[in-house]
Amino acid sequence: MQLLEKLISVFTEHDYLAVFLVLLICGMGVPIPEDITLVAGGVTSGLGYSNVHVMVGVGMAGVLLGDMMMFMIGRHYGESALRWRWVAFLVTPQRQELVQIKFERYGNWLLFIARFLPGLRSPIFIIAGWSRRVSLFKFLLLDGSAALLSVPFWVYLGYYGANNHDKLLAWVHRGQSGLWVGLVLLIVVVLFWIWRNRRDAQLLAARQANATAKNPESRG
Template sequence: MDLLERLITIFAQNGYLAVFTALMICGAGLPLPEDVTLVAGGVIAGLGYANVHAMFGLCMFGVLLGDSAIFLLGHHYGARMMRWRLVAKVLTPKRYAMVQEKFDRYGNRMLFFARFLPGMRTTVYVTAGATHRVSTVRFLLIDTLAALISVPFWVYLGYLGANNHQWLMKWMHRGQNSLWLLVALVLLVLLVLWWRQRRQRTNDC
């Protein structure tokens, strides 16, 4: 709660620029939770310091820009990044090897679900870039689809709970589980749509 309160104060005083800067810090893998940052952005919108829809758009842009920067660093510098002092603190050789093995096994699915795994996100994106098996366009597409679930969830949660912190904290604690349920629901809907489209094609033939 202390971190959330501090972010709300900073964001209320400095507006959209402060939110964007915080999201760049999150994207760099530094210890600032993205979900708390997004909620704080939603809260200041709920308190009247920003427009919630503009905040959502800004947060989407900030999140995707930060993710893309990490991916492109991995793409251009690969395993050499492991020797950078700042990167080495976040991306240990053991973690890099583990994620590389998972990425080789699961590929695009790993990229999608990484957005919902805060402790692994940076490592997965660096690894995806370093393997050169994912194009920048494909990365952006997968990351955008995942962000369209997570970003509005946290921003609008903050907006709705701006004047009721007890309710907000309760749903923040429930948030990760609720977010996974939302992901499952979206995937189920996509699966049903795909199945119906395939069945329609079969009937047409």
């Protein structure tokens, strides 16, 4: 509650720029919750200090730029980035091992899931950069898709709960659970879509093979 009130106070005085800068440093691993920052931005819009739709855009820009900075640090400096104390603090040996395990389990989809893993988000993006698993375009596609779910959700939650901070915090906690449920459902839908496309492709290939076998002349 105290952090939310402080952020609201800062944002009402400095508006979009403050929201953008706080989100930027959130992306760099500073322990300020991104969801609370976005909610605070939404609250300032609900109180009439800013436009909520513009705030969503500012939130997207701050989130994606912060994430991209982490990715590019990994891409340009590789493991030598660990010489910087703040990077070494974020990417501990234990976190490196945990991130590698998660990459083996989820593949590049981990870059989408990372949006919902606050403690591991920055290490995941840095490691993804130095491992060169994906291009910058694919990184932004995966990370941006996740941000399109989370950023508007938190900003509009703050906007509609601007006049009742106590209830708002309760909604924040429920919203965190709701986002996880939504994420799981989205992953299930995507996996089903991939499975169905592969199955259809296999059936089509089988039919074409049967047709070729029945009509040998068509081979020529």
